[in-house]
Amino acid sequence: MRVFCEDCKKDMTRISGTYALTGVTKDRRTDKINFDPGSGVPVVAYVCTQCNRIKIYSAVRLGEI
Numbered sequence: 806m807r808v809f810c811e812d813c814k815k816d817m818t819r820i821s822g823t824y825a826l827t828g829v830t831k832d833r834r835t836d837k838i839n840f841d842p843g844s845g846v847p848v849v850a851y852v853c854t855q856c857n858r859i860k861i862y863s864a865v866r867l868g869e870i
C-alpha cells in the first residue's frame with residue numbers, strides 16, 4: 806500500500822509490525838485515566854521521513870490481522 810504525507814507530499818514508510826489503539830476509561834472520582842489492554846483497535850502505522858507525521862490504518866480492514 807502506498808501512503809502519502811498530506812503535508813510534504815512524500816511517500817510514507819511503513820513501520821513494521823501491528824499495533825493497537827488501546828481503549829481507555831476515566832475514573833470520574835480521581836480523574837485518573839485507566840488503560841485497558843483488553844480492548845482497542847489493531848492498527849498499522851506509516852511515518853513520514855520528512856516531517857515525522859504518523860498515519861494509522863485499521864489492521865482488520867486491511868486484512869493484516
Ligand SMILES: [Zn+2]
Binds near residue numbers: 815857
Ligand atoms: Zn510529512
